[in-house]
Amino acid sequence: MKAVIVERQSNINTLQVTELPIPKPASGELLINVQAAAVNRTDIVTREGQSGYATNPVLGVEIAGIVEQAEQETGFAPGDRVMGLVNGGGYAEYAVMPADRAIKIPAEYSFEQAAAVPEVFLTAYQTLYTIGRLQRHESVLIHAGASGVGTAAIQLARTLSQAKVIVTAGSQKKLDFCKDLGADVLINYKEQSFEEEVLRATDGKGVDLILDFVGADYWDKNLASIKKEGRWVLIGILGGVQVEKVNLFALMSKCVQLTGTLLTPRSDEYKAKLTGDFVRDVMPHMKKGEIKPIVDTVFPLAEAMEAQRHMEENRNIGKIVLGVGN
Amino acid sequence: MKAVIVERQSNINTLQVTELPIPKPASGELLINVQAAAVNRTDIVTREGQSGYATNPVLGVEIAGIVEQAEQETGFAPGDRVMGLVNGGGYAEYAVMPADRAIKIPAEYSFEQAAAVPEVFLTAYQTLYTIGRLQRHESVLIHAGASGVGTAAIQLARTLSQAKVIVTAGSQKKLDFCKDLGADVLINYKEQSFEEEVLRATDGKGVDLILDFVGADYWDKNLASIKKEGRWVLIGILGGVQVEKVNLFALMSKCVQLTGTLLTPRSDEYKAKLTGDFVRDVMPHMKKGEIKPIVDTVFPLAEAMEAQRHMEENRNIGKIVLGVGN
Known part of the structure; x- marks a missing residue:
């Protein structure tokens, strides 16, 4: 089968299509004939050799495809159309997936x-609910509102919690898109001071929850934007990994809860439980069309490197997908 | 009545006994004839003019005494012996206390x-349970094990959760005291590298929960000592308030939850609920003598400044109390 792996060329890690044997499913796993895979920042980190937890030489952590092989007790049968997380191996014609995902x-x-x-939807769900404990009518600040996770989080917060959704993005086009998805307050971080806008939109109190993909650059501004006893979930470091001079008393006196999270390095059990909760709470809304996936661009599998560059340049609104169909 | 207030003398804030009118209880408050008050680090911060939230000119956030005046619907009557948190005003002959505390x-x-x-017991309970969600047989690292909150936390973690209790302290005398209270692993931070000892005691996995009174100085070592998906509660900054460099990816890849907390600036509702939970879960064990308060020294009210110095010099094991009895 065709599969995409990392190759080092003159000091730069790039992506190459290669021929590999079709993977063999272990007990409890499905073999999937992959029709599409999506691109994630964790793939870029893995390509750069920095993730530290990727074990599969083939990139890609999520797929959609047709079940090719399944034990009966998994509840799936050949021909079923399924989507889900995989432990690497997504950028390929075939992949294995634990059936409980x-x-x-x-x-x-x-x-x-x-x-x-x-x-993106499992990450947004995990961030808003499993970790962030978002309650009905609370307020949430979603940075990078037009990103994959951002567009998912806006829809979940609106539909499941009727939350007040405040987003940041870097262009009017992206903000308009967020508004169409249901965002209430739109902040162009290039033109406005987001912490001032957040305080204005929350009667000076700050938000109950922050979804932070930015990290270091926004540290002090996020701390200014959060309500007393608020929750702050760190799920990305687009704005740098290292914060200089962190004042711990500020975290204490505001009684802030800061949780770092990533989905990919979580355990199989965690991902299975998260998938189950998500199917129960979110899939009914997807079937009714109240919540929808946002696809930015579809690249052919052979152009995986171009697809990752498109993400690195922040040109996408929603997801970048690789078409793998045979 | 006699009461202790802050007085500025040649650039140093010191404590003075003065005469003030007996406070008038508002609706829902008890008037207490104070018999003893205890000293807390928050009092020292207030004396230094740095707390930012103290509104009562009289220091002191906890007392024990005899009810002098109570509305019938509070469930208390004159003559009742009570203890609890007050919104300042503890270092005095009389103080008012919301009856639900x-x-x-x-x-x-x-x-x-x-x-x-x-x-200390409400703080330890809040930190271990309300925030830290300590489960039966989990492991917990308690820094400053011989401090007021430390001695309370050791007993709660052992008695309520049969947890594996790992403590740090700066002398053998303090460690021996922690052992008598039920600590399982004793680390002298002046002689041992605590993160190595913690990993050794937890099969290299780290602890489920850290109670951190130290802050900046221990930042990297705490991060090394915590288990993946562990909880880290920041309740003190004895080791400095400013962390020079924080690596956010480390928090993310370990999926750490860091919560800053202080008890004094919390709302009246929060303190009432915490008191109710504490009475339900802990007081039965106190009545049976399975959990006990640890008194280091009793100073007379007029020596409040000496009492605070005793704390600043970390000379105490357990609590420093002011005897106020008339």
């Missing part, structure tokens, strides 16, 4: 749309 | 012992 694809979805669901 | 004193306790209960 497979989600049946709604009939209306193409495989490209389905591939745009697992990672 | 008053805890009846077990018959066996002296007022000095009772004054040693509220702040």
